[in-house]
Amino acid sequence: MTDLARITEVLSGPAPASSDYDLNPDVLLPAGRKLRQAAVLVAVMGEGAEARVILTQRASTLKHHPGQIAFPGGKIDAGDADATAAALREAWEEVGLDPANVDILGPLPPHETVTSYTVTPIVGRVRAPFEPVSEPGEVAEVFTVPLTFLMTPANYRVEKRRWQGKWRAYYVVPYGPYYIWGATARMLKGLADRVGS
Numbered sequence: 303m304t305d306l307a308r309i310t311e312v313l314s315g316p317a318p319a320s321s322d323y324d325l326n327p328d329v330l331l332p333a334g335r336k337l338r339q340a341a342v343l344v345a346v347m348g349e350g351a352e353a354r355v356i357l358t359q360r361a362s363t364l365k366h367h368p369g370q371i372a373f374p375g376g377k378i379d380a381g382d383a384d385a386t387a388a389a390l391r392e393a394w395e396e397v398g399l400d401p402a403n404v405d406i407l408g409p410l411p412p413h414e415t416v417t418s419y420t421v422t423p424i425v426g427r428v429r430a431p432f433e434p435v436s437e438p439g440e441v442a443e444v445f446t447v448p449l450t451f452l453m454t455p456a457n458y459r460v461e462k463r464r465w466q467g468k469w470r471a472y473y474v475v476p477y478g479p480y481y482i483w484g485a486t487a488r489m490l491k492g493l494a495d496r497v498g499s
Contacts, residue, residue, distance in 0.1 A: 305350060306407065306427055309453075312496040313408035313425060320492050321414040322485055325460060325471035337420040341385035342375025343393040344489070345404065346449055347428040354446035355490075356434070357482070358396060361442045371482045373423065373489075374399065385409065385422035397444050398435030403428055410493060415485050416465075423489050447477045453494045458487065 323329045345356040360370050374393035382388040386409075390401040410423040434444035451457055452475065461483070462471045473487040482490075 306346060306353065308497055309346075309425060309493070310407045312493070313410070315496075317411045317492065317496060319411045319413065320488050322416045322472070322488065323414070324488065325473070335418070337414060337418055339378040339385070340376060340419045340421045341378055341382075341389040341392070342373035342421055342423050342489075343389040343399075343404070344373055344410070344423050344425045344493075345393060345399060345428050346426070347431070347446065351448075351450065353449035355449055355452055356393075356397065356399070356428075356444065356446055357480070357486070358436075358441045359443040359445070359480070361438070361440055370484065370486075371480055372486055375421070375423075377419070386424050389422075389424040390426075396437050396441050399428065399432060403430055403432060405429060410489060413485055413489050413492075421485065421489075425493075445480065447480070447482070451475075451477060452490050453497045455491070455494045455498055458491050458494070 347354050357371055358374055360372055374396045375389055376392045378385060378388040382391060386406055390404060393399040394401055404426040407425045407427060410425060413421045415421060436444050458473050458475045460471050461474050462469050472484050473491050474483040475487045475490060
């Protein structure tokens with residue numbers, strides 16, 4: 303069983319950054335490329351065996367990643383003090399999670415996406431139960447997945463699909479009807495590997 307104390311412990315140690323390109327070493331990334339800054343909230347509700355991670359299914363009308371599974375989050379705006387502030391603001395806007403109801407445990411390493419973002423995942427503990435309220439323009443559904451499931455490396459696998467004319471590999475961690483893949487699965491896999499080591 304994974305507990306938040308173990309996660310807090312591993313967050314205090316060093317870890318390498320991750321990327322959508324981790325499983326595709328043949329991709330040559332240009333030096334000096336410009337990456338936009340974003341942040342997401344890895345929000346954990348409950349304790350012990352009851353702990354669950356909040357995820358969203360993005361609205362099908364969105365320009366980027368429509369219908370995909372994601373953490374609450376988005377780009378860091380000029381008015382955000384830092385990545386943590388951005389992640390909390392986005393979670394409030396997307397799922398109605400009050401920032402005052404979140405204890406920040408720490409950041410995960412940054413993750414580079416194929417859409418030219420560098421995403422900082424912020425791990426937080428939700429203090430009190432709350433009822434999600436989806437922002438209909440951005441979020442089709444809010445759901446939760448058991449933390450112990452996501453922190454079990456054996457639940458992850460690698461799949462491939464053609465993208466821009468080439469085969470690209472990526473992590474997936476399917477749960478029930480939810481196909482969790484790409485950047486979201488990669489960030490979770492990185493944490494699962496550290497927790498299990």
